[in-house]
Amino acid sequence: MPSKKRLIINMFANALAFTVQFGINFFLTPYIVSTLGSEAYGFIPLVNNIIGYASIITVALDSISARFITIEITRGNYQKANSYFNSVLLADTILALLLMMPSLLFILKINDIINVPVDLLVDVQLTFFFAFLTFFVNLIFAVIGCCYYVKNRVDLNAKRSIESNIIRACILIALFTLNKPHIFFVTITTAVVAMYLFACNIHYSRKLTPELRVDLHKFSFLVIKEMLSTGVWNSINALSSTLLTGLDLLLANIFLGASQSGEYALVKTVPNFICQLVIVVLSAFVPEFNILYAKGDKKELLKSVDFSLRIMGYLVTIPIGFLIVFGKEFFSAWVPGQNVDLLQQLSIMTLLPLIAICGTDSITKIYTVTNKLRTPAIFMIIMGILNATGDYLLFTFTSLGIWVIPCVSFIVNIIIQLLFTPIFGAYCLHLKWNTFYLSIARSCSCAIVVISVSLLFKFIIQPQGWFSLFLTGFLCSILSLIFSFFIAFDKDVRVRIVAILKSKLQKQ
Incomplete structure (x- = not known):
């Protein structure tokens, strides 16, 4: 299949999978907030x-394995690919066994580590147990699961994701309907889905990559x-990411308590969805990046990266710009009864950096x-340390409260x-050092367009409730x-896209 057609199929399948997952989490969140x-x-x-x-500590191998295996299979080096495959499989199994005991101790002593209300202790412990499972x-x-990326069949992975989310939704509905709500x-539904995906991955690994045994x-x-x-550098990047974005709720819980931590968790929900959307759209391109690099086709690799930058800015800035303008109306409809003014103000500070990330x-x-x-990796760990240190110092020596996190993160x-x-x-x-800045500028310009259009509509429409929103x-x-x-x-890309749309319409 031509690479562009495969890319479109991968993007569509990933977007559909994300939509299903987003829908479940979107409707689940206000229910949990209202009941618990x-x-x-x-x-x-x-x-x-x-x-x-x-x-x-697991990223060092898992984040890099697909790259090594893809390159060796693309080059026909099946013996080397199998060596990578089996070495990672055994190493991950040993690592999992080593981590089980510390995980169990963490669960048993959790109330000594973070702030957990007494009435939620058992519920939170069970939540962590199934999460670690x-x-x-x-x-x-x-x-x-690397078989999907090795053969550039991300669409199949997306289909399994859709199925797993439907299964998850059915189980969640049954549990929350037939029982007293619990976190x-x-x-527990995520654990069930993990088992299902494991079975699917075995099936497709045999089908797509019979070379791997x-x-x-x-x-x-x-x-x-x-x-x-x-891969160790990816682990350092993961540590950096944790210092940049993964410590905020933990610090809020420790310094401000479970209540304000919960409020900020609501604020982060939408940016997290958008970050997942970024990953979904981008994952359709990554297999092609690896294949083009393995072939030594630098010119096409640059075109693919540039096109992905433009697609990201074109599509993902839509929800960012709209929520920056209509955030208050969104939170009023989504989690009524909460402090929507505060949620909106914090939301803007968390959404603005996402424009650059897109x-x-x-x-x-x-x-x-x-x-x-x-x-x-070195640069990111330095920035992560600065971020975490800035949060700690401002929490300790200022009265900024919850505003510490989004302000430091933004800078x-x-x-x-x-x-x-x-x-x-x-x-x-x-x-050249400035090669990508034009594409970045175009992406940011797309966000400005969305914000401008949304502000225009806000002068005309004051949405109240879900339908009008x-x-x-x-x-x-x-x-x-x-x-x-x-x-x-660019003009040539626009002409090609319009021609494709016209041909599709004429066929219908």
Whole structure:
């Protein structure tokens, strides 16, 4: 299948999978808040963040395995690919066994580590138990799922994600309908889904990559050493990401208590959804990046990266710009009874850096593709330490309260996304330092278009409730997409897209 057609299919499938997942979480959040309170809800993203801390030491192998296996299979080196595959499988299994005891101790002593209301203690402990169970299942069998990326069939992975989210939704509805609501219902369903995806991954691994077979005799310490020499920088990046974004709810819980931590968890919910959307859109491009690099086609790789930057800015800035303008109306409809003015103000500070991230996140994948991870890892760990230190000092010596987190994060993210990422990305591909700034500017311009259109509509419409809010959002999106079309894409790309649309319409 032509790469462009495969790219479109991958993007569509990923977007559909994300929509299903988003829909479930979107409707689940206000239900949990209304039945259990924002204080209880705050533990759900906090659980995910703490699981992310455990993932730091697993990233070194899992984040890099797909790249190594893809390159070797593309080059026809099946024996080397199997060595990578089996070495990671055994190493992950050993690592999971080593982490089980510390995880159990953390669960048993959790009330000595973070602020947990007495009436929620058992519920929170069970929530962490099922979350860690999911983590271990995903860790042990992570490498099996690389088959989708090796063969550039991300669409199949997206289909399985859709199915798993439907299963998750059915189980959640049954649990919350037939039983007294509990937080751990969220993570027990995730554990069930992890088992389902494991079975699917085994099936597709045999179908898509029959060259890869489980044979632990092919384990090699030299292979692990080779991968760790590269992957360790991804672990450092993961630590940096934790210091940049993963400690905020934990610090809020420690310094401000479970109540304010829960409020900030609500604020972060939408930006987290948007970050997931960024990952979803970008994941459709990454397999092509690896394949083009393996073929040594630098010209097409640059085109693919540039196109991904423009697509990201064109599509992902739509929800960002709309929520910056209509955030108060959104929170009023989504979580009525909460302090929507505060939520809106905090939301703006968390959404603004995402505009820059949409314009640069594709560039960060170049680091892995070109295997140049050390410099960005060192830079990111420095920025992460500055971010965490700034949070700690401001929490300790000022009365800014919850505003500490978004303010410090905003400054740090602007430095990373607009000063370091585009310059180092150009260096990795041996390009001029300012190569990517035009694409970034176009991405930011798309956000300005969305905000401008939304402000215009706000003078005309004052949405009250979901129907008018969705209608306003739909109209703003359509107009923004039309105007941004001329900003995001060059003339030749616009002509090709219009020609494709015309041909599709004529066939119908």
